[in-house]
Amino acid sequence: MSEQVSTGLGAGLSAALLDGERWRRNRALAVRWALALLGGLIVFGAFVLANGASPLDVYTDIWTGTLTQPSQVQQILVRAAPLVLAGLAVVIPARAGMVNVGGEGQLIIGAVAAAGVAQALTTAPTGLLVIAMPVAAAAAGAAWAGIAALMRVVVNVNEAVTTLLLNYVALYVMLFLILGPWKDPAALGQSTSVGLADGAKLPLLAGTAVHVGVLVSLGAAIVVWFALSRTSWGFRLSVVGGNAEAARRTGMPVVVVLLTALLIGGALAGLAGFVQYAGSEYKLRPTFGLSLGYVAFLASWLARHRPVPLLLASLALAAIAVSGNSLQIGSGLPAASVNVLMGLILVAVLGWTGARKAAQS
Amino acid sequence: MIVEILSGAVRGGTSILYAGLGESVSERSGVINLGTEGAMLVGALGGYAVTAQTGNPWIGVLGGAAAGALLSLVHAVLVVSRGANQFASGLTLFFLALGLTSLFGTGYVSRQINAFTPVKVPVLGDLPVVGPVLFQHDPLVYVAFVAAPLVWWVLFRTRAGLLLRTAGERSDALVVHGYSVTRVRYVATVVGGALAGVGGAHLSIAYANSWFEGMVAGRGFIAVALVIFGMWNPITIAGGAYLFGAALSLASVLQAGGVAVNQFALDVVPFVLTLVVLAVLGKRTLLAAPDELLKVLDNSTSR
Numbered sequence: 001m002s003e004q005v006s007t008g009l010g011a012g013l014s015a016a017l018l019d020g021e022r023w024r025r026n027r028a029l030a031v032r033w034a035l036a037l038l039g040g041l042i043v044f045g046a047f048v049l050a051n052g053a054s055p056l057d058v059y060t061d062i063w064t065g066t067l068t069q070p071s072q073v074q075q076i077l078v079r080a081a082p083l084v085l086a087g088l089a090v091v092i093p094a095r096a097g098m099v100n101v102g103g104e105g106q107l108i109i110g111a112v113a114a115a116g117v118a119q120a121l122t123t124a125p126t127g128l129l130v131i132a133m134p135v136a137a138a139a140a141g142a143a144w145a146g147i148a149a150l151m152r153v154v155v156n157v158n159e160a161v162t163t164l165l166l167n168y169v170a171l172y173v174m175l176f177l178i179l180g181p182w183k184d185p186a187a188l189g190q191s192t193s194v195g196l197a198d199g200a201k202l203p204l205l206a207g208t209a210v211h212v213g214v215l216v217s218l219g220a221a222i223v224v225w226f227a228l229s230r231t232s233w234g235f236r237l238s239v240v241g242g243n244a245e246a247a248r249r250t251g252m253p254v255v256v257v258l259l260t261a262l263l264i265g266g267a268l269a270g271l272a273g274f275v276q277y278a279g280s281e282y283k284l285r286p287t288f289g290l291s292l293g294y295v296a297f298l299a300s301w302l303a304r305h306r307p308v309p310l311l312l313a314s315l316a317l318a319a320i321a322v323s324g325n326s327l328q329i330g331s332g333l334p335a336a337s338v339n340v341l342m343g344l345i346l347v348a349v350l351g352w353t354g355a356r357k358a359a360q361s
Numbered sequence: 362m363i364v365e366i367l368s369g370a371v372r373g374g375t376s377i378l379y380a381g382l383g384e385s386v387s388e389r390s391g392v393i394n395l396g397t398e399g400a401m402l403v404g405a406l407g408g409y410a411v412t413a414q415t416g417n418p419w420i421g422v423l424g425g426a427a428a429g430a431l432l433s434l435v436h437a438v439l440v441v442s443r444g445a446n447q448f449a450s451g452l453t454l455f456f457l458a459l460g461l462t463s464l465f466g467t468g469y470v471s472r473q474i475n476a477f478t479p480v481k482v483p484v485l486g487d488l489p490v491v492g493p494v495l496f497q498h499d500p501l502v503y504v505a506f507v508a509a510p511l512v513w514w515v516l517f518r519t520r521a522g523l524l525l526r527t528a529g530e531r532s533d534a535l536v537v538h539g540y541s542v543t544r545v546r547y548v549a550t551v552v553g554g555a556l557a558g559v560g561g562a563h564l565s566i567a568y569a570n571s572w573f574e575g576m577v578a579g580r581g582f583i584a585v586a587l588v589i590f591g592m593w594n595p596i597t598i599a600g601g602a603y604l605f606g607a608a609l610s611l612a613s614v615l616q617a618g619g620v621a622v623n624q625f626a627l628d629v630v631p632f633v634l635t636l637v638v639l640a641v642l643g644k645r646t647l648l649a650a651p652d653e654l655l656k657v658l659d660n661s662t663s664r
Contacts, residue, residue, distance in 0.1 A: 051464055099448040101395075147636075157643040158658045160395065160448040161586050165632050168579040172629035180623045294456050301449050334467055336574070339460030346453045347435065350445040 032353035033302075037316075040345035047340055053331045065326030072322060074209045078280055080311075080318035082107065082289070084217035085272035086296030087303070087310045088224050089141075089265040093159070094305040095228060096261040097241035102148060102163025103269045104293025105170030106141040110270025111277040112174050113140035115193055115284050118200060119182065126199035133200065134274045141270015142263045144170060149262035153255050159262065167293070178284050193284040202279040213275035218311070220268065225307035237261055269293065291339065295321065298346045317342055365614045366607055367494040374606020375498075375505050376401070376560040376568060380584035381591065381598040382512045383556030387433075389516060389593055390549035391529040391653035395451025396436050398581025399458030400429035400554045401561035406462045408562025409572040412474045418566045421474075422501065422559055425566075429558020430551045432458060437550040441543055447657055455581075462574065469572045477501060477567040499567040501559070508556075509599040516595065525549050529651035557581065579632065586635045590642045592649040605631050 045055030066072045086103040093100040113136040121129050148162040182193045202211040228234035240247045240257045248254050276289050299317050303309035324338035380397050387394050394400075404425035411424025436454055439445040481487075482496035482503070495506075516522040527535050528545040535542050560580075565572050583605055591598035612627035650658065 047461070047464060099446075101448065101452055151636075151640055151643070155640055155644040156647060156659075157589070157639045160452075161582070161589065162636060162639065164395065164452075164582045165579070165586060165636055168582070168632045169629055169636070172625045172632070176623050176625040176629070179625065291456075291459070294452070297449075297452060298456065301446075301453075334463045334574075336460055336463035339456055340464055341460075343453055343457030343460055346449075347439065347457065350450055350453060351439045351443040 028353075032349060033316075036302075036345045036348040036353060039348040040341050043344050044341040048331075048333070048337075051333070053333055058327060058331050058333070061326050061330035062323040065330055066323035067319060071209065072326075075322050076315065076318045077210050077214050079322055080314045081211075081213040081217040081279065082272040082276040082292055083296050083299055083314040083318055084221055084311060085275060086269045086293050087299040087314055088220060088307065089145075089267075089269035089272070090297050090300035091303075091305045091307060091310060092224065092228070092237070092265045092268070093261045094300065095234070095237040095241050096258055097244060098152070098258065098262060099158075099160040100145065100148075100163055100262060100265050100269075101160050101297060102145060102166050102266070102293070103272070103296050104289070104291070105163070105167035106144045106266045106269035107273040107276065107289050107293050108167075108170040108174050109144045110137035110141040110273030111284060111288060112170075112177065112273075113137050113270065114274045114277050115182070115196075118196055119194065122197070126197070129197075129200045133278060134271060137270040137274035137277075138267040139270070141273065142267040145262045145266025145269070146259075149259050149266075152262070153259060174284055174288065175286060178286070182284070184283070190285060196278060196282040200278065201282060202275070211275075211279040213279040216271075216275065220271070221307045221311055224268075228307065269296075272296070295342060298342055301346060302349055362614065362618065364490055364493050365617075366610055368497070369610025369614055370603050370607035371494060371502060372498055372568065372606065373609040374603040375502050376563045377580050377584050377587065377605050378505050378509065378599055378602035379560030379563060380557040380581050381587045381602050382508060382595055383429075383553035383560070384584050384588045385553075385591070385593050385595055385598055386512065386516070386525070386556065387550045387553030388588055388654050389529045389651055390525045390546045391532065391651060391657070392437070392440060392546050392550050392553075393447050393451070393585070393654060393657055394433060394436055394550060394553060395448055395582070395585060396432060396454035396458070397451075397553075397557045397584055398577060398579065399451075399455035400432050400557035401564070401577040401581045401584075402455075402458040402462050402575075403428040403432050404558030404561025405565040405576055406466050406469065406561075406572055407558065409469055409474060409565040410465070412476070412566050413469060413472055416475045418475060418477045421566050422562050425558040425562025426555040427558065429561060430555035433550050433554020433557070434547075436554070437547045441546045441550070459575065466572055466574060470574075471571070474566065474570070476570040499563075501563045501567050505599075509595045512556075513595040526651065529653050532653055557584070560584075578628075583631060583635050586639055589650075590638050590646045592646045593651065594649075605634070608634050 048055045048058050086107055089103050089106060090100050114133040117132045117136045118129060121132060144166060148159045148166060151157045151162050152159045178193050179191045183191050184194045202213050204211050228237065236252060236257050239252065240254050244254055273289060276292065281288060295317050299310060299313040302313040320338050320341055324335040327333050327338060328335045380401055384394060384397050407428030408421040408425030412418045412421030432454055436450055439450040440447045477499040479497055479499050486492045486496040516526065524535065524540060524545055528542050532542045535545065561577060564576060569576060587598055587601045591601045608631040611630065612624060615622055615627065
């Protein structure tokens with residue numbers, strides 16, 4: 001596993017070999033990753049042991065059952081696609097100094113909007129549907145984040161608190177719909193919405209199980225990287241994020257910057273919901289997109305809110321998430337136990353790898 | 362029906378009340394802990410597991426408190442000693458708790474325990490209306506009646522409370538007088554986590570009498586919001602917690618009464634209510650926020 005990560009990092013390193021300062025930063029990032037991963041693996045192994053399973057078996061399972069299987073590697077790519085998009089939804093507001101913890105809800109609302117469009121336009125040409133679904137998903141995600149953005153700008157309530165609460169509202173809205181008006185009468189057992197028509201599903205790349213959403217998210221990461229580092233908009237974001245008061249005094253429209261950052265973030269998370277819906281799950285179910293938004297939040301913090309490292313972080317976390325399934329089959333541990341591993345890695349990264357601020361702040 | 366809703370409000374609000382008290386202790390010292398949701402989760406499982414092993418729910422409460430305290434200790438290490446972003450750390454711990462409780466909780470799903478049972482208070486419990494609403498509950502509900510004023514008293518009438526609030530208002534003043542801000546914030550965060558753990562334990566060993574994954578279902582996040590519009594005052598927070606308890610109990614009371622409502626339309630009520638109250642009162646109540654906490658809330662940025 002560490003080999004894979006380090007080859008991935010190698011690619012990231014050579015791409016960013018522009019000047020020495022940057023190289024040093026990337027090398028520090030690589031060391032951070034290795035140590036955090038190692039620490040996480042060790043502590044997770046201890047938890048597994050405490051639970052009566054053998055850590056060695058678990059890691060063998062992950063290796064043989066996931067990381068060395070071509071079909072599983074494709075699964076990892078598919079899992080990473082919405083993670084990257086929802087991760088960018090954390091990256092952009094973070095540049096402006098905001099914490100968007102609402103990826104989970106924005107993603108679900110995006111998928112709900114896409115599903116709503118799909119149900120409303122069953123007779124429309126698929127071409128229209130293919131355009132209308134992502135647009136609706138992005139708009140819904142932006143609107144959902146917009147509620148938190150407005151509360152931040154107008155009544156100054158912190159967006160971390162409101163976006164978290166909105167996650168639950170979004171979840172219950174979806175559950176309400178799939179157990180009520182949108183319920184598929186043909187669904188057996190678990191309630192779901194009606195499945196998406198084949199023509200509206202995201203097409204697969206030739207000869208693989210990987211859908212074009214992977215390319216969409218890669219493209220989005222590149223666009224966001226360019227916008228953040230090469231445009232005046234990106235510059236304004238980081239000025240506001242660095243010192244909002246100073247930005248205000250130089251006459252910068254701080255409120256507009258904060259609003260747009262959260263709205264664009266929400267739109268990207270909504271798009272992530274569309275990719276998950278039209279690319280992987282094809283219907284809404286009670287567990288739709290489960291914890292993708294939270295994992296994306298971890299990915300963004302692992303990547304220190306930078307788009308290119310975010311790609312790597314998303315791949316790594318997607319690999320851990322996918323291996324959760326083989327864990328369930330192999331060792332009988334619940335699939336969600338890999339959340340422990342992700343959490344531990346981020347604890348290590350947050351605590352022991354950051355540019356330390358003053359401890360008293 | 363009104364009596365049922367009010368009685369359910371007190372019962373359902375108790376877990377949020379404990380979590381809100383814990384969060385107010387921690388925030389008064391300048392540390393916001395989104396991991397309260399996680400502390401409640403591990404508290405719920407810890408309380409349940411210890412009760413199952415020992416057969417004594419009171420020891421279970423201690424187990425829940427210990428689990429919540431341990432998780433919050435990690436938060437204290439990250440944000441106080443290591444200067445990590447408070448929101449990121451809190452959310453990470455919530456996520457960690459989701460995984461931990463899933464990993465260790467499988468053996469306790471559908472296991473029977475010797476849970477708390479309602480105890481009617483003599484004389485008071487026989488009063489009309491007031492009796493069933495306030496005095497026919499499990500013991501943890503009564504403990505909460507005492508805990509809220511007690512936390513208020515400690516915060517505002519004792520030396521320890523003064524130190525804690527100074528850490529949240531003007532931490533440099535503590536340093537000048539030779540106290541350690543770090544130590545005060547550690548204690549406040551860990552005590553806050555222990556209280557949240559008791560709240561979680563109330564859910565599993567007194568309210569639902571069972572353990573299932575994700576059973577806290579956002580109550581910890583509601584508690585964080587509650588502390589903001591409860592203006593960091595334990596008494597107001599207690600009132601708010603019972604208000605949310607009412608919103609929570611509405612669902613079960615309506616369903617028991619045979620009213621056909623989609624359950625999720627009712628589940629969403631406490632969250633919408635929280636958001637609306639924040640939108641209406643947020644600006645005003647934030648004036649009461651501890652200064653050091655305002656810095657965290659205003660400029661949440663960190664890389």
